Amino acid sequence: MALPTTSLHKSFILLTFLLHFSTFTSSESFIGVNYGIVANNLPAPEATAKLLESTSIGKVRMYGADPAIIRALAGTGIGIVIGAANGDIPALASDPNFATQWVNSNVLAYPDSNIIVITVGNEVMTAVDQSLVSLCLPAMQNVQNALNAASLGGKIKVSTVHSMAVLASSDPPSSAVFNSGFSDTMRSLLKFHSANGSPFMINPYPFFAYQSDTRPETLAFCLFQPNAGRVDSGNGIKYMNMFDAQVDAVRSALNAMGFKDVEIVVAETGWAYKGDPNEAGPSIENAKAYNGNLINHLRSKVGTPLMPGKTIDTYIFALYDENLKPGPGSERAFGLFKPDLSMTYDVGLSKNSQTPTTPTPTSPTTPTTPTTPATPSPVQTGGWCMPKPGVSDAQLQSNLDYVCSQGLDCGPLQPGGACFEPNTVASHAAYAMNLLYQTAGRNPWNCDFLQTATLTSNNPSYNGCVYPGGV
Numbered sequence: 001m002a003l004p005t006t007s008l009h010k011s012f013i014l015l016t017f018l019l020h021f022s023t024f025t026s027s028e029s030f031i032g033v034n035y036g037i038v039a040n041n042l043p044a045p046e047a048t049a050k051l052l053e054s055t056s057i058g059k060v061r062m063y064g065a066d067p068a069i070i071r072a073l074a075g076t077g078i079g080i081v082i083g084a085a086n087g088d089i090p091a092l093a094s095d096p097n098f099a100t101q102w103v104n105s106n107v108l109a110y111p112d113s114n115i116i117v118i119t120v121g122n123e124v125m126t127a128v129d130q131s132l133v134s135l136c137l138p139a140m141q142n143v144q145n146a147l148n149a150a151s152l153g154g155k156i157k158v159s160t161v162h163s164m165a166v167l168a169s170s171d172p173p174s175s176a177v178f179n180s181g182f183s184d185t186m187r188s189l190l191k192f193h194s195a196n197g198s199p200f201m202i203n204p205y206p207f208f209a210y211q212s213d214t215r216p217e218t219l220a221f222c223l224f225q226p227n228a229g230r231v232d233s234g235n236g237i238k239y240m241n242m243f244d245a246q247v248d249a250v251r252s253a254l255n256a257m258g259f260k261d262v263e264i265v266v267a268e269t270g271w272a273y274k275g276d277p278n279e280a281g282p283s284i285e286n287a288k289a290y291n292g293n294l295i296n297h298l299r300s301k302v303g304t305p306l307m308p309g310k311t312i313d314t315y316i317f318a319l320y321d322e323n324l325k326p327g328p329g330s331e332r333a334f335g336l337f338k339p340d341l342s343m344t345y346d347v348g349l350s351k352n353s354q355t356p357t358t359p360t361p362t363s364p365t366t367p368t369t370p371t372t373p374a375t376p377s378p379v380q381t382g383g384w385c386m387p388k389p390g391v392s393d394a395q396l397q398s399n400l401d402y403v404c405s406q407g408l409d410c411g412p413l414q415p416g417g418a419c420f421e422p423n424t425v426a427s428h429a430a431y432a433m434n435l436l437y438q439t440a441g442r443n444p445w446n447c448d449f450l451q452t453a454t455l456t457s458n459n460p461s462y463n464g465c466v467y468p469g470g471v
Helices: 005-027 043-052 068-073 084-094 096-109 131-149 180-196 207-212 214-221 242-256 285-301 393-405 426-442
Strands: 032-037 061-064 078-082 115-120 157-163 168-169 200-203 263-271 313-318 384-387 453-456
Touching: 005 200, 032 131, 043 068, 043 393, 061 115, 078 096, 084 096, 084 263, 096 131, 096 207, 115 131, 115 285, 131 157, 131 384, 157 263, 157 393, 168 242, 207 214, 207 242, 207 453, 214 242, 285 313, 384 426, 393 426
Parallel strands: 032 061, 032 313, 061 078, 078 115, 115 157, 157 200, 200 263, 263 313
Antiparallel strands: 384 453
């Protein structure tokens, strides 16, 4: 019996997708890059695709599912990680049809593109909206079921991305365990990973570890430079760099929960090449040392002390600077490449030169930059983050758009929401900016927004609209 035209069309798309997938797998690389687009000066996706093809970067992680980017990467063989936003999680969790539609629109629509992972949410476990925590797994399951129905369940993995804050402790690495507050949820997530062969995705950042401990020896330890090493008091292993220590802490936590079979993927790691005067660590030299030495470390395939000889898929943050990001200067200075497609600095990613020039090692007793590490600003423990007087609606709208694109819960700002009225850009931006500040750690630099925000001790809550935070 002849199939209906629509069924024939879908079958053809699926066959094409599977054929392309089979030709791509042999060329996959363990070196990936994050492709953020919070910017107004980025090159066209087609130009970016050509740039990536000239490098040894084998995978790209997107934070959404931008059609232009997915199409531009078609036929390149580059693995693509696409993301469902935190805001999509409730619908994905409650409606299998929504999940099927999402997979049809963002995966099956691009049979020539090598989509390898779908991330459902970003750092959900530590998000302000804790209602998403219990919904994350059902959302992942519905996406998985949709992939299974399309015969892609064993080929495209489903995961979610975590910050290092999911660990209750990470030092020494052997003592690491997951935060007990969501251990049951984490166990269920890990059962999903184990059953489906999908990776546990984590964001380790030695850059931030150094900012909280600016001793010269810590800088050397973070940059893979000569140092005395640090001995894990639990098992006697000597760690020679922070990256291995952070990744092995995650390995220890997984093992402690009984999931030795679940693989780890580093979804983000990187180093800023410039920042504000009071930020310790950002510089061209340090960024080149960290990323260049990290790439060499990955290529050596030596692995980590707890995973010897194992190469871990690692996505470096980031492909380009994102000039519209709020926060300290470093937030806009992680790009490996400039908008004109030239290198910000060379870490040996070009196919013509895959061995980076080894960054000049610095003595463990001499920091590269700043010469005298800046004293970190004290952590703000309360208050609310509000727009400064006189800031234009255009800038406030940009701040609002940025916050709500990060997967934070902007539901109260929707019609009918507790904070929808007054329906003004200024009011909505104030709520969103404070939301990001409270979520990101309530540090002074989290309330910057390109110098358009300030901290206040006056509670801005009104009527039924409650602003998170407090003094």
